[in-house]
Amino acid sequence: MRRCLQSFRLLGGLFVSSLVLCLCLGQAAFSFNTDGVSSPVQASFVQPTQTANLTQQGLNQYQRGELQAAIALWQTALSLTPEQPSETRTNLLRYLARANQQIGQADHAIAYLNQLIADYRQTGNMQQAGRMLTEQAQAYSNLGQHRQAIVLLCGDPAMERTCTRNSALAIARDQTDTVGEMAALGSLGNAYRLRSEYEESIQALQKTLSLAMQTNNQPYVFSALNSLGNVYVSLAKRDDRRRQYAEQSAADQEAQTFAQNVARYDGKAIESFEASLVAARAQRDPLGELRSLLNLIVPLQRQQVAISGQRSAVSGQTAEQNVEHVQALSRQASSTSSDRLQQAQDLLARLPNSREKAYATLRLATFMQLVSGQPATIDVDPTTRCLAAEVPLPVETLLRQAIAIAQQIQDSQSEAFALGRLGHVYECRQAYGQALALTQQAQLTAANQDSRYLWEWQAGRILQAQGKTTDAIAAYDTAVKTLQGIRGDLAIASRDFQFDFRDTVEPVYRELTALYLQQATDSQKQVAQQLESKALSKNVSLSATASMIEAALETIDRLRLAELQNYFGDDCSLEATAKPITLVDQKTAVLSSIILGDRVAVILTLPTQTQQFRSQVQWLPADAQTLRATINDLRLRLEKRSDLANTYEAPAQQVYDWLIRPFAQALQTAQIETLVFIQDGILRSIPMATLSDGKQFLVEQYAIASTLSLTLVDPTQLDPQSLRVLSFGLTKPATVEGPTFFAPLSFVKAEIDSIQATIPDSKGLLDDAFTPERLQQELMQNAFPIVHLATHGRFGIDSRDTFLVTGKREKQRLEDGTAGVEAEQGSGAALPQNAAIAAQTYNKKLTMNALYRMIRNIRHGNALELLTLTACETAVGSDRDALGIAGISLQAGARSTVASLWQVDDQATAQLITHFYQALRQGMSRAKALQAAQKTWLQQHPDERHHPGYWAALILVGNWL
Numbered sequence: 001m002r003r004c005l006q007s008f009r010l011l012g013g014l015f016v017s018s019l020v021l022c023l024c025l026g027q028a029a030f031s032f033n034t035d036g037v038s039s040p041v042q043a044s045f046v047q048p049t050q051t052a053n054l055t056q057q058g059l060n061q062y063q064r065g066e067l068q069a070a071i072a073l074w075q076t077a078l079s080l081t082p083e084q085p086s087e088t089r090t091n092l093l094r095y096l097a098r099a100n101q102q103i104g105q106a107d108h109a110i111a112y113l114n115q116l117i118a119d120y121r122q123t124g125n126m127q128q129a130g131r132m133l134t135e136q137a138q139a140y141s142n143l144g145q146h147r148q149a150i151v152l153l154c155g156d157p158a159m160e161r162t163c164t165r166n167s168a169l170a171i172a173r174d175q176t177d178t179v180g181e182m183a184a185l186g187s188l189g190n191a192y193r194l195r196s197e198y199e200e201s202i203q204a205l206q207k208t209l210s211l212a213m214q215t216n217n218q219p220y221v222f223s224a225l226n227s228l229g230n231v232y233v234s235l236a237k238r239d240d241r242r243r244q245y246a247e248q249s250a251a252d253q254e255a256q257t258f259a260q261n262v263a264r265y266d267g268k269a270i271e272s273f274e275a276s277l278v279a280a281r282a283q284r285d286p287l288g289e290l291r292s293l294l295n296l297i298v299p300l301q302r303q304q305v306a307i308s309g310q311r312s313a314v315s316g317q318t319a320e321q322n323v324e325h326v327q328a329l330s331r332q333a334s335s336t337s338s339d340r341l342q343q344a345q346d347l348l349a350r351l352p353n354s355r356e357k358a359y360a361t362l363r364l365a366t367f368m369q370l371v372s373g374q375p376a377t378i379d380v381d382p383t384t385r386c387l388a389a390e391v392p393l394p395v396e397t398l399l400r401q402a403i404a405i406a407q408q409i410q411d412s413q414s415e416a417f418a419l420g421r422l423g424h425v426y427e428c429r430q431a432y433g434q435a436l437a438l439t440q441q442a443q444l445t446a447a448n449q450d451s452r453y454l455w456e457w458q459a460g461r462i463l464q465a466q467g468k469t470t471d472a473i474a475a476y477d478t479a480v481k482t483l484q485g486i487r488g489d490l491a492i493a494s495r496d497f498q499f500d501f502r503d504t505v506e507p508v509y510r511e512l513t514a515l516y517l518q519q520a521t522d523s524q525k526q527v528a529q530q531l532e533s534k535a536l537s538k539n540v541s542l543s544a545t546a547s548m549i550e551a552a553l554e555t556i557d558r559l560r561l562a563e564l565q566n567y568f569g570d571d572c573s574l575e576a577t578a579k580p581i582t583l584v585d586q587k588t589a590v591l592s593s594i595i596l597g598d599r600v601a602v603i604l605t606l607p608t609q610t611q612q613f614r615s616q617v618q619w620l621p622a623d624a625q626t627l628r629a630t631i632n633d634l635r636l637r638l639e640k641r642s643d644l645a646n647t648y649e650a651p652a653q654q655v656y657d658w659l660i661r662p663f664a665q666a667l668q669t670a671q672i673e674t675l676v677f678i679q680d681g682i683l684r685s686i687p688m689a690t691l692s693d694g695k696q697f698l699v700e701q702y703a704i705a706s707t708l709s710l711t712l713v714d715p716t717q718l719d720p721q722s723l724r725v726l727s728f729g730l731t732k733p734a735t736v737e738g739p740t741f742f743a744p745l746s747f748v749k750a751e752i753d754s755i756q757a758t759i760p761d762s763k764g765l766l767d768d769a770f771t772p773e774r775l776q777q778e779l780m781q782n783a784f785p786i787v788h789l790a791t792h793g794r795f796g797i798d799s800r801d802t803f804l805v806t807g808k809r810e811k812q813r814l815e816d817g818t819a820g821v822e823a824e825q826g827s828g829a830a831l832p833q834n835a836a837i838a839a840q841t842y843n844k845k846l847t848m849n850a851l852y853r854m855i856r857n858i859r860h861g862n863a864l865e866l867l868t869l870t871a872c873e874t875a876v877g878s879d880r881d882a883l884g885i886a887g888i889s890l891q892a893g894a895r896s897t898v899a900s901l902w903q904v905d906d907q908a909t910a911q912l913i914t915h916f917y918q919a920l921r922q923g924m925s926r927a928k929a930l931q932a933a934q935k936t937w938l939q940q941h942p943d944e945r946h947h948p949g950y951w952a953a954l955i956l957v958g959n960w961l
Contacts, residue, residue, distance in 0.1 A: 051077045051088060058095065066410050067103050071096060085119035093119070097135065102355070103413070106142040113139065127180060130171030134184045137168060141191050149191040153184050182211050182220045186227060193231045196238070196800060201231050222279040222288050226295060229272035233299055236265035240302070245797050249877040263306055266299040273299070286351055290360055293344040297367045301337040337371050358405040358414040362421065365398035383421060383454065384504060386428035396425055416446035420455045427462055436462045453482040457508050469515060476512035480555065483508065483562075501563070509559035514596040516552035520545040520617055549603060549615045553710070556594050560678075560708050564890065567883050585961070587673040590710070591659065593680045598623040604663045606670050618662045630654055631682045632877045638690055639876075639902045641949035648948060649692060656691040660698065667702075674703040674927050674960060678710065681879040687901060687955050689934060690948040697948075699934050703927035705896075705960035714895050717961045718785075718865060720923045726784035727752045727764040728775060730791040734805045734843040742792040742805060745871060751790050751910035758917045759786075770807035772846050776854050785865040787855075787894075788913075793872035795884035802884045803845040804869070810844050848888055855893050866926065867894040870913060870954070873903045885957060896926055896958030908950040912937055916954075927960035 058073035078092045097112040113136040120129035137149040150156075155164030163170040169188065172180035189204035205228045212220035243258035273296045280288035344364055351357050369382045372392050399422040406415035423438030439458045446452040460475035483505070523545045590605040600620040607613050620627065634651035637643060660667075667675075675698075677688050688706070689699035698704065707713055729748040735741050752764035763784075765774065770791065779787075793804040855864055867888070874885065885899045898916070900909070912933045919929035937951040 051080050054080075055088070055092060055095075062095075062099065064409065067099050071099050071103075074099070085123050090116065090119060097139075101135075101139055101142065106139040109139045110136055110143075126171055127175040127177045130168045130175065130177065131180045131183065133168035133171065134180065134187050137184075137187050137191065141187070141194060146191045146195045150188065150195075153188045153191065178211060178215055179217070179220075182208050182217065182224075185211070186220070186223055189224075189227055189231070193227070193234055196234070198231055198235055202228065205231065218279055218283050219285075222276050222283065222285070222292075225272050225276035225279060226291065229269045229276065229295055229299075232265045232269035232272060233295075236262045236269060236299065236302065239265065242797060245875075245878050249875040251875065259306070263303070266303045266306075269299040270296065270303065286347060287356055290344055290347050290351070293340045293347065294360065294363055294367065296340045297337045297371065300340060301371055304336060337367075341368060341371060353405045353408055355409060355411050355414060358402050358409070358411060358418070361398050361402040361405060362414065362417055365395045365402065365421065368392065368398065369395045383424060384457075384507065386424075389428055389430070391425045391428055396422065399425065412445050413451070416442045416451060416455070419445060420451075420458060423455070423462075424458060427458065427465075430465070432462050432466050436466075453479045453508070456482060457511075460511070464511075464515065469519065473512065473515050473519075476508065476515065479508050480512060480558065484558065505562060506559060509555055509562070510594075510596055513552045513555045513559075513594060514599075516548050516555065517594070517596070517601050517617055520548035520552065521619070523548065524617075545617075546615065549617055552594070552617075553592060553603065553605075553615070556592070556680075557709050557711060561712075563883065564708055585674065587671065588676060588960075589667060589670065589672045589674075590676045590678060591663070592678040593659065593683050595624050595627070595681045595683075598625070600624055600627055600658075602659055602662070604666060606666065606672070616663075616666070620658050622658065627658075628682050628877075631686055634690075635686050635876050635901075638686065638948045638952060641905065641944075641947055643947065643949075644944060646947065648690070652690050652692040653694055655686070656693055656698065659688075660691060661693070664693075672702065674705065674925070676960060677704070677706045678708070679706060682877070684879055684883060684885075685874060685876070685901065687948070687952045689931075689955075690952045697938070699931055699952075700938070703925070703931040703960070705927045705956045705958070707958055707960075708890065712890055713959050714863065715961055716863075716865075716895060716959065718920060718926065720921055723759050723786060723920060724782075724784050725755050725759050725762040725786040725788050725917070726778055726782070727755055727762065727788040727790065728770040728806075729764065729766050729789075730770055730805060730807050730843075732767050732807070734792060734807075735841075736803075736805055736845055737840075737842045739840070739842070745790065745792070745906050747906040747910040748790045748871075751870070751913055752788070754910065754914040755788060755917055758914065758921060767807040772806060772808065772844065772850065772854070775806075775846075779854065783862050786868065787864060787866075788868040788870070790870045790909075793869055795872060795874045795888075797878065800847065800849070802848045802888075804848075804851070804872075805843050806846050808844040809841050811841050848884070852893070864894040865896070867897045868913070869897065869899040870909050871904065871906075872900050874901050885955070888957075890958070894958065896956060896960070898926075898930065898954055898956050900953040901955060902949075902953050904953045905950050908937070908945070909954070912951060912954060925961050926956055930954065930956050 054073050054077035058070040058077065061067075061073060062070040074092050074096050078089070078096065081089045081092060083089075093112050093116040097109045097116065100106070100109040100112065113132050117129050117132045117136065120126070120132060133152050137152040140146070140149040140152065151167075153163075153168045154170075155162075155167045163173075167184075169181065169184040171177075172184050185204045185208040189201045189208060192198070192201035192204060205224050208220065209224035209228065212218075212224055239258045239261040243255050243262065246252075246255035246258055273292050277289060277292035277296070280286075280292055341364070344360075348357065348360055348364060351360075366382060369387065369391060372395075399418050402418035403415060403422065406412075406418055419438050420442035423435045423442060426432075426435035426438060429435075436459060439455050439462060442455040443452060443459065446455060456475055456479035460472045460479060463469075463475055464472035586607050586609075588607070592603045592605070594601045594603070600622070601617055602620065603615050603617045605613050605615045622630075630651050634648060634655060637648035637651065640648075675688070677683075679688075684706070687704075689697060689704050691698040729745070729752050731745050731748045733742065733744045749766060752766065756762045756764050763778065763782075765778075778784075789804055791805050793802075795802045869888075872885075885897070885901070888894075888897055888899070915933035915936050916929050919932040920926070924932060934951050934954075938946060941950070
């Protein structure tokens with residue numbers, strides 16, 4: 001077993017650390033301190049002992065910002081302290097825990113807090129034990145383990161609605177510890193936000209705010225308001241990215257809905273941050289005031305962009321209408337992002353030097369650069385992308401100030417960020433000598449790997465711009481190794497980061513892959529010239545490029561693992577095989593597509609008689625934009641079963657000419673029978689079976705499968721004699737929350753009946769019997785090699801938008817602004833009068849994450865051979881949706897998956913699936929069984945039902961044997 005992207009400890013805080021620059025002032029870094037104040041160290045104590053002297057020296061070092069030195073002194077003092085509980089030991093453990101948190105050593109902080117909690121429990125001080133549990137939960141959140149944080153704060157969220165007895169929140173309430181309760185609730189709200197469980201987050205933070213206002217605890221009023229603002233910023237950011245994906249898919253109405261959501265959430269965020277600003281000023285808290293001012297920048301800027309767009313949209317109105325509309329819009333933005341930036345800059349100049357000031361200066365420089373750029377760039381990371389060749393001079397001035405502050409307080413991490421950002425300024429100016437010198441200083445100064453890769457990557461870009469390709473590859477390779485070396489059983493820390501992954505991690509892999517492939521291409525050209533003059537042998541020519549192509553494939557393979565983890569967002573286990581799949585079958589070839597900026601590479605990998613493999617690379621004679629437009633056009637035409645003119649044929653032949661024709665002779669010579677595609681981006685959204693050479697479909701020539709990675713296929717063949725299928729189906733019309741309506745699937749019963757007739761000892765359940773609970777029960781009682789779910793489903797832009805529709809019906813209602821659920825056949829308790837009107841009955845969704853946990857927890861290491869999903873759909877133009885299908889079999893622990901790309905013809909699917917299972921029963925491989933089913937359909941339907949819309953939606957992902 002290997003962890004799904006075990007190397008990405010940094011991912012959760014990466015975007016925050018590189019753009020917002022966390023620690024004390026960032027959205028993700030603010031935590032609810034259990035003492036109600038922001039300082040990590042409270043007070044010193046004096047004893048005439050060596051331990052007391054060391055402790056005081058550590059406090060002095062801490063106050064000067066020399067945290068590492070302080071930690072070393074406190075560790076020495078702790079080693080001289082008896083292990084039994086005492087005031088001296090307690091203070092040292094607290095200092096060490098909080099200082100380690102500040103320097104990013106959350107795992108060390110957790111270890112010290114474990115000792116501290118044990119001491120408090122031993123002495124019966126449960127109030128402090130509960131508070132330290134909250135601090136420990138914050139440390140787990142900093143590591144990205146938000147579920148563990150929630151367990152410590154309240155208990156397992158999947159098990160109970162009330163907090164368990166030994167949780168931090170339960171202890172605080174039992175001890176009537178209002179401060180401890182507010183700290184636990186606030187931390188709980190932040191942990192839920194970072195898991196994208198926004199309703200739960202808002203509930204917890206509103207409770208915190210209510211308690212803080214009741215007790216007039218102004219620090220917690222400020223904290224709760226800031227955290228609520230961060231939740232709304234996260235919601236706005238999520239829906240803004242969803243809007244972009246909807247526009248990609250030409251879903252205009254959906255895009256408009258998301259845009260309205262963004263405006264609403266940004267408005268709520270501004271209200272919360274403005275209120276927190278008032279609270280900070282009332283407390284005369286300049287750092288809190290600065291935090292609120294900086295937090296306001298993003299929602300204010302995005303709101304101003306939206307208002308500008310609306311102003312343009314009303315240009316066609318009468319002059320009087322236009323003036324009224326613009327005035328109304330302008331009233332929505334009482335203050336601008338530029339106003340708040342200036343206020344933040346004025347306040348910053350009055351603050352004494354500190355770590356907080358260093359990071360605030362960096363953050364201010366980042367926002368100043370964004371606000372001065374194009375209006376729509378507020379969510380772009382200027383750390384990794386040049387928004388303009390000439391960076392404003394005030395940005396450079398602020399970065400130099402940050403360097404000076406960091407050097408004075410001897411804070412290496414903030415110094416590394418400031419040096420690296422300044423190096424990027426010179427990179428954008430194309431002053432590569434100065435850029436590289438500053439970047440290399442940042443590399444040497446960076447205190448941890450979570451940020452060092454940024455400067456290694458930056459060095460690679462600069463070296464490439466200088467034409468030093470070999471050195472650039474070495475720098476990029478170091479960056480990738482740094483990413484791979486950041487290990488731990490950690491989930492992605494912030495679901496916000498899922499959408500920023502493409503800006504902050506993905507380019508490292510793609511740019512390195514492009515360098516390898518360009519070298520391979522150049523080498524191929526040189527070899528061809530030398531072969532013509534007979535100056536080089538053919539064997540030498542093959543080895544000259546093989547290593548570079550292999551390095552490119554390995555790099556992009558790592559990216560695809562990272563991409564999959566980014567999609568699902570949870571820690572997951574993947575079974576890897578060390579045996580190259582090209583050695584499994586001499587009749588199988590692999591085609592890998594890689595989109596690299598505007599260029600697209602296709603690599604064919606063929607087996608050889610010597611149990612090795614050889615690869616060749618071709619570049620498409622079309623740029624990435626043309627490819628996307630052609631693929632989207634083909635996908636739309638493939639779905640249109642009413643297209644009697646078969647207009648899909650032209651784009652299907654065009655894609656065949658790009659992907660297959662350059663290798664047609666090689667495939668024929670090698671007598672290949674099965675093609676395995678490892679597709680990139682938008683290419684995942686179409687079935688390769690539909691490509692055409694003008695005479696026949698590709699599926700009529702080859703069995704076809706897809707996979708995400710060469711290392712994630714378990715080359716195990718099916719035993720046709722041991723096949724049994726557990727089938728669930730939905731025949732009735734359904735409605736899920738949204739609301740989204742699904743038509744009845746009239747032929748699902750026939751589909752499941754045919755499976756039971758084809759494969760003995762199979763079991764089928766329909767409609768009301770199709771519940772998550774019944775599915776779990778059946779999986780627990782019997783080990784079925786195949787699970788077949790014939791129901792509506794949707795693959796979305798992340799795993800939370802990916803679900804299946806079950807037959808279980810529930811009443812969903814909104815009460816006091818929060819969501820609640822009551823089963824239709826539940827206790828019969830009456831709904832409150834104010835909620836009864838809003839109550840609506842929906843079919844319960846089964847999310848892919850829930851299905852994954854169900855299968856993983858029950859099968860006890862027994863692999864699920866095949867997961868079949870016959871009525872799912874993905875959006876046109878969205879490569880994120882198709883990624884969900886590519887990864888679902890891996891996440892669910894299945895060796896392979898058969899799923900549909902679009903809404904299929906119900907009757908056609910029932911017939912195709914029957915033929916598929918019959919072929920499996922006869923001993924065919926999974927790929928050849930699907931090929932046989934689709935070829936049989938084509939032979940039996942030479943009429944209009946020959947159209948791919950009827951038979952091509954089903955694709956095979958994963959193990960094809």
